[in-house]
Amino acid sequence: MKKYICEYVGTLILVLVACGVAVVTGANIVATSLAFGLVIVAMAYSIGNVSGCHINPAVSLSMFLTKKMNAKDFACYVIAQILGAISGSLLLAFILGSKEALGANSYGSGLASTIWIGMAVEIILTFIFVLVILGVTSKKEYSNVSGIVIGLTLTLVHLIGIPFTGTSVNPARSLGPALLQGGQALSQVWLFILAPLIGAALASLFYKYVLEKN
Secondary structure, eight states, X not given: OHHHHHHHXXXXXXXIIIIHHHHHTTSOHHHHHHHHHHHHHHHHTTTHHHHOOOOSHHHHHHHHHTTSSOHHHHHHHHHHHHHHHHHHHHHHHHHHTOSSOSOOOOOSSTTOOSHHHHHHHHHHHHHHHHHXXXXXXXXXXXXXXXXXXXXXXXXXXXXXXXXXXXXXXXXXXXXXHHHHXXXXXXXXXXXXXXXXXXXXXXXXXXXXXXXSOO
């Protein structure tokens, strides 16, 4: 139960703080990218020893597909992450005094002018992010720096992804704000659930058949 609670709290903090930075800075690319990356670093070194600090259903899916977690834990992790994201969004809305802008993702504006561009960006960026996680967590000698590597990678994918979709690479992080904002954010959230899961699955296959030592 402790690991599920950690996933709930970690995802809550990710959405509250990182999406909060996106809102208050007007989605400033550098500030928002650093916020997401730094939250991951902070959570990795606080809850990581209990739950592994997935705080992302796409990451949990990759761990399940590579047989690093069982079906029960996968399901409970995803539920905890979604509840955490919703709670983080509720807290952010309370602090801001409005639920009109909570850092939801979108396509059709900015550089992601079509649904296909948005889909491609999210699949590719999630593939990169998850592949790094699978690689850096597979070696014990990297354990001391894995949180920093993962956090910097999330910062990197946000730096390029924000002008396209706002960068999701995390279905829970997208679903929480979208449920509260409603409207376009909610109607488009399916892409930010599906694309990261596809990207994570592809990264898992690549890791398993190309990188993993038999």
